Amino acid sequence: QDPAHRPFQVWKHTLGTSQLSDTLVYEDLDDLFNVECYTSRDGSLLFVESESKETTELHFLPADKPSTPLTTVRAREFGVRYDVDSHAPSRSLFLTSNADGNVNRELHVASH
Incomplete structure (x- = not known):
């Protein structure tokens, strides 16, 4: 923790x-x-997540290759919150986000 008593x-x-x-x-x-x-x-x-009350930024790396550099899921954008999970067989990321004003969140699928 830092002087603000937060994990950073x-x-x-x-x-x-x-x-x-x-x-x-x-x-x-x-x-x-x-x-x-x-x-x-x-x-x-x-996953490495950096989160405030209003904004999310997520990064990931393969669990079996811990020396791989982090990949950013989505660059930090104020007010955009999202959650993500992986489906290994299809090498897909499933992301729900409030981007573009989606109050109830929108589902996105991307390969990793």
């Missing part, structure tokens, strides 16, 4: 090694955003 970084750690060898994967210096990471329901992707 994601680090990669290899089990059995010293924390001194950990590498920074993601950092968000905007103190309005909290950072978290989680896996997709199918376990194929690791």
Whole structure:
């Protein structure tokens, strides 16, 4: 946590090694955003989410290739919130978003 008491970084750690060898994967210096990471329901992707009360920004990498650079799902845009999950067999991302004024959210599908 930083001085604002929020999570703002994601680090990669290899089990059995010293924390001194950990590498920074993601950092968000905007103190309005909290950072978290989680896996997709199918376990194929690791998501890094940076979120405020009004805006979401998500990144991902393959769970079986943790050294791969993060891919951005959608660039940060004020007021746009979205959720995403993966379907590994079809290599698809399913995204629901309030973009373009969709109050009840709209479903989008993209390949990854």
